[in-house]
Amino acid sequence: MTQDQDPELVYLRYHLDNNAPVDLLDFTDSILAIQSEYSHFLKGRGRHGTNARLNIKKVEEGSIVFEFMEAVLPTAIVAAGNANTLIDFGKHLKNLAQSLTTGSQIPAEGYNQESLSNISKIVQPLARNPDSNLGLSVMTDGGQTIFNNCTFNLNSTEGNALQNRAQGAKETLRESISRTEESKEHVLLRLARLDREADSKQDRGIIEAFEVNKARKLLFDDDSIKARFMESDQNAFKCLYYVDAIAMYQEGRIIAYRITNLHDVFEAED
Structure with missing residues (x-):
């Protein structure tokens, strides 16, 4: 059957x-x-x-x-x-x-x-x-x-x-x-996309402390935070970023992460 x-x-x-x-x-x-x-x-x-x-x-x-x-x-x-x-x-x-x-x-x-x-x-x-x-x-x-x-x-x-x-x-x-917002400190961010333009609308990242394997839009509290992401000589997409972030919700779904602070950057171990 x-x-x-x-x-x-x-x-x-x-x-x-x-x-x-x-x-x-x-x-x-x-x-x-x-x-x-x-x-x-x-x-x-x-x-x-x-x-x-x-x-x-x-x-x-x-x-x-x-x-x-x-x-x-x-x-x-x-x-x-x-x-x-x-x-x-x-x-x-x-x-x-x-x-x-x-x-x-x-x-x-x-x-x-x-x-x-x-x-x-x-x-x-x-x-x-x-x-x-x-x-x-x-x-x-x-x-x-x-x-x-x-x-x-x-x-x-x-x-x-x-x-x-x-x-x-x-x-x-x-x-x-x-719920409209949820704040977490000292979480790991992995980049999915990062444009050099300060006002880019295409930046995306994954924060598994909020949501596993879902790349969401990234917003930065000010240009200096994004500049710190760009200044490293390391491959940005092989790095992990230790950040403070706010998940922004619409109708129960995360639509973006607002990055309020960058504490550290290090390469992910294999």
């Missing part, structure tokens, strides 16, 4: 094994959050303006079991390059849920306010019912093939842990988005 499989042959199965009545609002919010996250997931992959939605394929008796299948226009399928988005979506949900239940690093695709809110709502019926279990899986019609990398099960304790970590991650995100 490949990911180029015809989408209508694959479905997402939601199985809530509950030991007590489920609050209707919690359950409704859970189902709506799956659709919300599915739409958000597709938008992140360039699927804008399509009719890509999830339809309920089947409801089973006993425990609460819903089967969702992709309902998309033919043009949307072409735009997706015939990739089976339900399989990718299942992987996305599994990776996000596992990171939050285990406390590991949250995948970049899920580290945003909307995804964290959605995954928290998805498990809400589980979190309120002790000894209950929630399973999400992607499989072919009839269940002949189950895609294991898209399948996960959570108990009530794990559901509560997921929600607590999701809330903490959302608070961290809010703080980072509201």
Whole structure:
């Protein structure tokens, strides 16, 4: 079975094994959050303006079991390059849920306010019912093939842990988005580009104390600081610069470093 499989042959199965009545609002919010996250997931992959939605394929008796299948226009399928988005979506949900239940690093695709809110709502019926279990899986019609990398099960304790970590991650995100500057002293700067013109807009550098392997725009508090960078006979790009710097943020992302002091310059050791 490949990911180029015809989408209508694959479905997402939601199985809530509950030991007590489920609050209707919690359950409704859970189902709506799956659709919300599915739409958000597709938008992140360039699927804008399509009719890509999830339809309920089947409801089973006993425990609460819903089967969702992709309902998309033919043009949307072409735009997706015939990739089976339900399989990718299942992987996305599994990776996000596992990171939050285990406390590991949250995948970049899920580290945003909307995804964290959605995954928290998805498990809400589980979190309120002790000894209950929630399973999400992607499989072919009839269940002949189950895609294991898209399948996960959570108990009530794990559901509560997921929600607590999701809330903490959302608070961290809010703080980072509201932050405009962060100052650090005595950090190492590695140059990626340095023009001789004092007012150049092209200077770039990496400060791993702020962000690993990301070259950002360099600003200098005054021309004398930049002049000290230029006066060395050493190859500037083989040197490390011991500096005081201020990371400047916009919407939670570093956009530039302002260099306020240069303490020392030395060649990096192999």
